[in-house]
Amino acid sequence: MSAPPLNPALFHLDREHLWVMHCSEGPVPRAAIRAVRAFLQKELRPWDVRWEEDFQGIPAATREAAAALLGGRAEDISLSPSTSTGLVAVAQGFPWQPGDEVVAPLGEFPSNAWPWLALKPRGVAFREVPLWEGHRSGAEAWSSLPPTAATDPEARLIAALGPRTRLLALSWVRFQDGLKLDLQRLGRGCRERGVHLVVDGIQAAGTVPADLEGLSAFATGGHKGLLAPQGMGFLWTDEAFRQSLAPSGTWLSVEQATDFSRPSTDFDRAWLLDGRALEPGGPNLLQASALLESLRMLHEAGVPAIAVHVAALQTRLLEALEGSPWAAECRRLRALLEAGRLGSFLAFHHGGAGAEHLQGLLQAGHRQGILASVREGYLRVAFHGFHTGEDVDRVAGWLSGTAS
Numbered sequence: 001m002s003a004p005p006l007n008p009a010l011f012h013l014d015r016e017h018l019w020v021m022h023c024s025e026g027p028v029p030r031a032a033i034r035a036v037r038a039f040l041q042k043e044l045r046p047w048d049v050r051w052e053e054d055f056q057g058i059p060a061a062t063r064e065a066a067a068a069l070l071g072g073r074a075e076d077i078s079l080s081p082s083t084s085t086g087l088v089a090v091a092q093g094f095p096w097q098p099g100d101e102v103v104a105p106l107g108e109f110p111s112n113a114w115p116w117l118a119l120k121p122r123g124v125a126f127r128e129v130p131l132w133e134g135h136r137s138g139a140e141a142w143s144s145l146p147p148t149a150a151t152d153p154e155a156r157l158i159a160a161l162g163p164r165t166r167l168l169a170l171s172w173v174r175f176q177d178g179l180k181l182d183l184q185r186l187g188r189g190c191r192e193r194g195v196h197l198v199v200d201g202i203q204a205a206g207t208v209p210a211d212l213e214g215l216s217a218f219a220t221g222g223h224k225g226l227l228a229p230q231g232m233g234f235l236w237t238d239e240a241f242r243q244s245l246a247p248s249g250t251w252l253s254v255e256q257a258t259d260f261s262r263p264s265t266d267f268d269r270a271w272l273l274d275g276r277a278l279e280p281g282g283p284n285l286l287q288a289s290a291l292l293e294s295l296r297m298l299h300e301a302g303v304p305a306i307a308v309h310v311a312a313l314q315t316r317l318l319e320a321l322e323g324s325p326w327a328a329e330c331r332r333l334r335a336l337l338e339a340g341r342l343g344s345f346l347a348f349h350h351g352g353a354g355a356e357h358l359q360g361l362l363q364a365g366h367r368q369g370i371l372a373s374v375r376e377g378y379l380r381v382a383f384h385g386f387h388t389g390e391d392v393d394r395v396a397g398w399l400s401g402t403a404s
């Protein structure tokens with residue numbers, strides 16, 4: 001197996017903790033901690049904090065790094081505390097008319113449901129679309145059938161777009177079943193129908209190469225595959241789409257806001273046209289310092305190389321489990337992987353065994369120092385660019401029941 005594209009020594013990983021759950025929260029590299037510490041140190045001596053280098057420079061560099069990772073332009077990036085806040089900026093800023101509708105796949109993570117559900121008093125409906133036969137969510141989530149490579153979720157979503165649909169909002173990689181949707185195909189389908197495609201990208205950012213063509217907006221928090229602490233992510237918006245949104249209305253969302261040679265109380269100013277118009281106010285420089293380091297590290301390693309590495313680790317795990325009780329699940333996941341339908345985590349469906357069974361498995365994993373997660377009937381095993389073949393073999397030992 002080739003060397004991991006992210007050197008494990010960049011992180012504080014140890015033998016006692018095999019963290020295969022960046023789909024919940026990613027480990028933060030040492031460099032990000034150093035950057036935060038250095039900035040806090042400056043805050044001890046505020047005269048050391050530089051206006052251009054820090055107050056403006058850190059957010060600007062972070063927007064640049066986010067754009068580089070996505071293959072977009074820095075002026076289309078808005079720094080935003082979380083996926084939710086990015087989506088809320090779109091939901092609250094969009095020029096809705098009563099009777100408009102948002103379509104979403106069934107069973108989205110709540111960050112991509114509540115911003116749209118909150119629009120009900122404005123006459124905007126939220127409609128969920130099952131992505132395959134037997135797909136269930138909510139109270140019935142555990143009785144859902146899992147997706148297979150034979151399903152065509154994009155066709156179902158595109159067919160569901162109606163005359164009142166203004167926006168299709170979906171996760172690039174879904175949080176429970178791990179299914180990756182084809183954004184380019186969805187983007188084409190949306191564009192042909194005059195619908196905006198808005199993406200919750202948090203489960204793919206940093207591990208799946210991005211292509212923004214056909215998207216109107218892309219929101220992500222930084223604390224999963226982007227390997228930054230909770231509290232800072234970003235929103236990318238297509239320029240024309242952004243001009244249709246109401247600005248956030250903070251003091252920094254207008255022109256010359258920080259030019260103090262002009263009275264700040266002169267309100268005769270235009271809104272900024274770039275992504276800063278959607279930012280939530282004064283920048284969080286500590287969080288941005290950390291995210292900036294993580295983004296640079298990921299960009300240097302290369303997201304395409306990380307994706308290839310993760311797929312190789314996933315293949316190795318599925319092969320290792322072929323003779324185990326997970327054999328049928330491995331065939332389903334293998335077919336999805338080969339069809340390019342998976343992100344960075346393998347979601348093993350409980351197959352009727354139930355919550356207690358998965359909970360017991362998780363606990364057995366914990367006893368072996370393997371930290372994974374369960375959501376809505378799926379046991380999630382997430383690999384990133386820093387995992388190794390040896391890590392996979394430990395997971396295989398745990399899941400096949402051969403390790404104790």
Ligand SMILES: Cc1ncc(COP(=O)(O)O)c(C=O)c1O
Nearest residue numbers: 082083084109111171175202221
């Ligand atoms: C698909 C998805 N979206 C969003 C989030 C988190 O949203 P936020 O960044 O708002 O905390 C998660 C996980 O917690 C998720 O799995």
